[in-house]
Amino acid sequence: MSFLTIVFKNLLRRRTRSLLTIAGIAIGIAAVVALTSIAWGFEKSWEQAYRARGTDLVVTKITSQSPMPAPFNEKFAADLLKLPRVKEVSGLLTDLISIEDAPTTLVFGWALDSFLWDHLKVVKGRKPSGDDEKAVVIGTVAADMLRKSIGAKIHIEADEFTICGIFESTALVENGAVIMSLRQLQRVTENTGKVNFLNVKLEPGSTQEQVESLRKTIKERFAGFNAFTSSEVAQSNTAIQAAKGMSWATSLIALIVGAVGVTNTMLMSVFERIHEIGILLAIGWRRSRIVRMILYESMALSFLGGLAGVALGFVAIKVIQTTPMIHGKIEGEISAALFGLAILVALALGVFGGLYPAVRGSRLSPTAALRYE
Amino acid sequence: MMKPFCLALLLTLPAPALLWAAAASDQANPAATELIDKVINARKTTGFRIRAKLIVVQAGSGKRQTRQLLIKGRRDGEATKILYQALWPDAYKGRALLVEKSADHKTTGFLFTPPDKVTPLTPEVMKQPFLESDLTLDDLAEDYWHWPLQKIVGQETVSGKSCQILESRPAGRPTAGYALVKTWICPDLALPLRVHLFDEGGQLVKRINVEKFFQQGTRWVPATIMIEPEHGRSRTTLDGSKSERDLDIPVEDFALGKIKSLAK
Numbered sequence A: 001m002s003f004l005t006i007v008f009k010n011l012l013r014r015r016t017r018s019l020l021t022i023a024g025i026a027i028g029i030a031a032v033v034a035l036t037s038i039a040w041g042f043e044k045s046w047e048q049a050y051r052a053r054g055t056d057l058v059v060t061k062i063t064s065q066s067p068m069p070a071p072f073n074e075k076f077a078a079d080l081l082k083l084p085r086v087k088e089v090s091g092l093l094t095d096l097i098s099i100e101d102a103p104t105t106l107v108f109g110w111a112l113d114s115f116l117w118d119h120l121k122v123v124k125g126r127k128p129s130g131d132d133e134k135a136v137v138i139g140t141v142a143a144d145m146l147r148k149s150i151g152a153k154i155h156i157e158a159d160e161f162t163i164c165g166i167f168e169s170t171a172l173v174e175n176g177a178v179i180m181s182l183r184q185l186q187r188v189t190e191n192t193g194k195v196n197f198l199n200v201k202l203e204p205g206s207t208q209e210q211v212e213s214l215r216k217t218i219k220e221r222f223a224g225f226n227a228f229t230s231s232e233v234a235q236s237n238t239a240i241q242a243a244k245g246m247s248w249a250t251s252l253i254a255l256i257v258g259a260v261g262v263t264n265t266m267l268m269s270v271f272e273r274i275h276e277i278g279i280l281l282a283i284g285w286r287r288s289r290i291v292r293m294i295l296y297e298s299m300a301l302s303f304l305g306g307l308a309g310v311a312l313g314f315v316a317i318k319v320i321q322t323t324p325m326i327h328g329k330i331e332g333e334i335s336a337a338l339f340g341l342a343i344l345v346a347l348a349l350g351v352f353g354g355l356y357p358a359v360r361g362s363r364l365s366p367t368a369a370l371r372y373e
Numbered sequence B: 001m002m003k004p005f006c007l008a009l010l011l012t013l014p015a016p017a018l019l020w021a022a023a024a025s026d027q028a029n030p031a032a033t034e035l036i037d038k039v040i041n042a043r044k045t046t047g048f049r050i051r052a053k054l055i056v057v058q059a060g061s062g063k064r065q066t067r068q069l070l071i072k073g074r075r076d077g078e079a080t081k082i083l084y085q086a087l088w089p090d091a092y093k094g095r096a097l098l099v100e101k102s103a104d105h106k107t108t109g110f111l112f113t114p115p116d117k118v119t120p121l122t123p124e125v126m127k128q129p130f131l132e133s134d135l136t137l138d139d140l141a142e143d144y145w146h147w148p149l150q151k152i153v154g155q156e157t158v159s160g161k162s163c164q165i166l167e168s169r170p171a172g173r174p175t176a177g178y179a180l181v182k183t184w185i186c187p188d189l190a191l192p193l194r195v196h197l198f199d200e201g202g203q204l205v206k207r208i209n210v211e212k213f214f215q216q217g218t219r220w221v222p223a224t225i226m227i228e229p230e231h232g233r234s235r236t237t238l239d240g241s242k243s244e245r246d247l248d249i250p251v252e253d254f255a256l257g258k259i260k261s262l263a264k
Helices: A003-013 A015-052 A076-081 A115-119 A140-146 A182-188 A208-221 A230-236 A238-272 A274-282 A287-322 A336-362 A366-371 B030-042 B137-141 B256-263
Strands: A057-061 A086-098 A104-110 A121-125 A135-139 A153-156 A159-168 A178-181 A197-202 A225-228 B047-058 B064-076 B079-088 B096-101 B107-113 B117-120 B149-158 B161-169 B180-186 B191-198 B204-216 B219-229 B234-245
Touching (some): A015 A238, A057 A208, A086 A115, A086 B234, A104 A140, A104 A182, A140 A159, A178 A182, A238 A274, A274 A287, A274 A366, B079 B256, B149 B180
Parallel strands (some): A135 A159
Antiparallel strands (some): A086 A104, A121 A159, B079 B096, B180 B191
């Protein structure tokens, strides 16, 4: 009988217990998969927003823990335009605003002639026609959230706007937003002449080295400012960091519960097999081989639990995404990397959960173990 | 010296009214003075702007009504101005309450109702509810920490935080609607987490609880505040959405002309 056959036969001896342990691990891993998928999806959505706008670099003022960067003078865009390889610079103002009875909503102010509008698909109506028009376009998700349709009035801060269009974007985060002309948002938020992001478009064919060199120039030449790629902006977003932190914290709790379950199962298994382990030691098995046997058993349980957890997590994400209240607001990131990570976490769980029982089993005295009834 | 603890402390999230207070009253005991000063010092600022949602929920029907609020404050030496303005819905838009505190603790100001009605703040007016919520104008204007009798009467855990209980009593017959105010203050956060307001008969009139709080830079500030009258038919939640401090709010923003312009 091979070593691995012994490992699997041991697990099959107590099928119900093994299945329950696998189920426990599966639930923990499913939680990891679902929560991490949502956090990654949130991050990807922001990243997509910048990519869709055709932004190569995003320049912001470095601020502390505020969810939105501090506004700065929009004339800074002209200084950036003078830098090598910079083709276009578009300033925008972004704010989180509590609108009427709805949850806090992302509001963008974009210059009406900016390239930022190019990727939006206006599915109904039109975009604002001029800086003086008190009109906004809203994303499809925002339309649901605010319960508004085209032609309706919307109160933003102390002003009343007309919804002149409804748009769709490839970026989920924009679909939940309200967009108006930059001048209007500057007026409404008392930030006249200010923006808090500069979206930079580079000459086509710019190499990675040239992008890096430009970033360095911006940092050196303009104190207090920083330039990020779209994925870096998403990563540095405090809301995304909070979402990731929450997902990891919740996952950690689920994993601890899973690890305790594995330890308990393996410990019981060791206690039930004291006599048997004594025989194995007596016939010449090394203590390290006993450790390996028990660790392989716990890792096999965790691996199977991991596979089941990945499947369960996948189903959970799909169910969450299709729930009417959540539909369109959350987009889970489902990728091979996520599933690979989940399996690795499951295996680590098996190692940690099985370590103590393995050491305990390997330290048994063969004579005492053989006498054990 | 100003000691403007009024309920604006809680209502205005980063506690604007507290911001400008100096030392506590002469008749307050030293521990109470120290505690009040700690909270006040943690909130000092030149000016602030806060956006919040006032949500009134009827107890029986569960009917919910929301008002969007803009709260601004400014300090001029020892004098302060705090302006509460309703932004939404249309039925309330433009209504405003201006509370001015002079350096010698006198409260003046007015209630503005569009298009042109200006009502000075008298003791009778102060008993009115603010925007038909469970808050009275008194709640927003009175300086309980300016009352002469302040003492710490105990310690209790609120929301998992160890708090000291401060009792504030007015001298003689209360001019405000309350005869006793108990405040549960967490010294570690320099933040009040609970306020109970009592009438002259010693009956509890209203409870104010900080439901959520968060750290903003080095300061802890309330994010959601619940106001529950003891025998009321509704409860009110003040939910902050944005808070900016250390601003220079122009003095013109507190002028009647500018206040009126919001309603147009």
